[in-house]
Amino acid sequence: MAEGKHAAPGAYLQVEDLKVQFSTEDGVVRAVDGLTFSVERGQTLGIVGESGSGKSVTSLAIMGLHNRKRTAIAGKVLVDGRDVAAMPDDQIRRLRGQQIAMIFQDPLTALHPYYTIGRQIIEAYKIHHRGASKAEGRKRAIEMLDRVGIPRPDKRVDQYPHEFSGGMRQRAMIAMALVNDPELLIADEPTTALDVTVQAQILDLINDLQREFNTAVIIITHDLGVVSQVADDVLVMYAGRMAEYGTAQQVLREPQHPYTWGLLSSVPSLHGDADEDLLPIKGNPPSLINVPPGCAFHPRCRYAMLDGGPCDIEIPQLLPLTTPGDSGHLVACHLSERHRRDVYAQDIAQVGVAQ
């Protein structure tokens, strides 16, 4: 099933059939149920999904941040050829913060309120550079703050998180993540808590830094606008599984999965007919304990079983499209390719942000 970029050997990050499950009183939560993708250095992958899609659990699995005693992880997570999923804790700790770094959604809760920003950045630096002196650490912290566009970094380095605005806190977190020149950066909803003008600045910053350091970047978000700005490739997740995968052009401009259609046609846009009703996806995101049988999306899908397909019985496989010129574009849906293209042209291309 390895096709093109989807599972490219030699890519910096390769995730193969990742499964993450938690045992709870109410049953087994299948948070991630068979994820395969890869990211090269200098490339950005956008993982799109709503709550309960499994996207954050995926990022934590890549960072080795799950509690092994309570989490069942299967599959491979290869970072530069080494399997993080199978690595013991002390080895992962050496990778984390150095080769792989993460920035979180809400900088106010992710930063320690009692320590200065400088101290927190220096800590991240010194853990991986044990011989470094205090002066060196401080110099590096100021350098990073400057690099992420914080004015007066020599003063700001001694301030506390609460003295920074939301946008600046996020920049500080980016500085902390990049202080050791990581090869892979995972950004989990980096701009959700920020205003739109600040969001634009932060996305630009991530783009610039990626170009400068040739970092592989994964951006996890529910916001299609954010994805369209920064992602080279897009993975759409639903109920812990892959619904669609391809380049940003393929997934956002020529989407093939009814869930992706639903997302595009339900998001209001600044263009097009404002009086036209949005086309929401009916129903609610599924429980990950009782995932619907067959295709997890079928209870909410307008086109379920339209083709006579086994949507309610059989889990659709993630398969490449056969159209020439559309290589590397994968969809997990029982509808025939032909049928999907017709539906898209008729129903979707006129509504919401798909216009």
Add this chain to the structure above:
Amino acid sequence: MSDLVTVPQQAAGPERTSSAPLLQVEGLTKHFPVRSGLFGARQLVRAVDGIDFDVAPGETLGLVGESGCGKTTTGRMLVRLLEPTAGKITFEGRDITHASVTSLRAMRQDLQIIFQDPYSSLNPRHTVGKIVAMPMTVNGINPPGGVIKRVQELLEIVGLNPEHYNRYPHEFSGGQRQRIGIARALAVRPKLIVADEPVSALDVSIQAQVINLLRDLQREFGLAFVFIAHDLAVVRHFCQRIAVMYLGKIVEMGSREQIYDRPSHPYTRALLSAVPDVTKLGAATGRIRLEGDVPTPISPPSGCRFRTRCWKAQEKCAQEEPLLQISPNGSRSACHFPEVGALR
């Protein structure tokens, strides 16, 4: 008394309506005193610093802006959850700015609020039925057919199962809880609803459901709305007129077409161009990049508050505060050098 009154939808009209406005706000101000440090000097956070606007019956006014612009504070003052520091709020011709709690009670039937967070705005110890009935209970209203019947009617109107009135909030999803909040706001047939970020806390696919619902209700019951949001695309979908706020002031006010197609104020232009366009992949070219962050509302810049981030700022902007006036593009804009022509 018929339950469903269909009112023809308000046409997107001129700035000021000829009929008496339902809600009128003049010079509305809210300052919060803060102390820097234990013995520090007292300072004022000028959260809302003198704003004026009207809302006609059945009209939807959007209040947009980024964090700290004062839009949420404004919403709370309208329903008197916060006391204005200065200014006047007139509702249906009556000055309610400093009205007592008892006289407010009657007004509160006509002026309701929907909150942002569906998880904290419903009492977890009350059944849904009790929550939705509360505005009637508190006001001593007994609708024809009884309270329970009205509650069931309301649940149905918002797309929930009327049989579920004995359930508790935790048994519902976020989107469903928001619908409960909407049902509660509709209970006593208000004339105007203040909706404070009603969909921001919801998943994308659920947002669309709730937006469509609010639109249907607005049309069906002829409700006026003050719709507060930071998401410009959502506001465009719902509001006929929009007021853009920045640091406690309204910097531009106009019809939907004026604001989205031909914005006059540089800040409005910057705000619109910062919204990512899914149809344009990759970093947007021609985007206005605003430098820095919003200044502190404790000591806003002199003259025009936006001048520290405005690419057109000149000396006049620091010396003289621009007032809201009709701009060449048609909207009212507070700028000495308003933009002319269509966006892009």
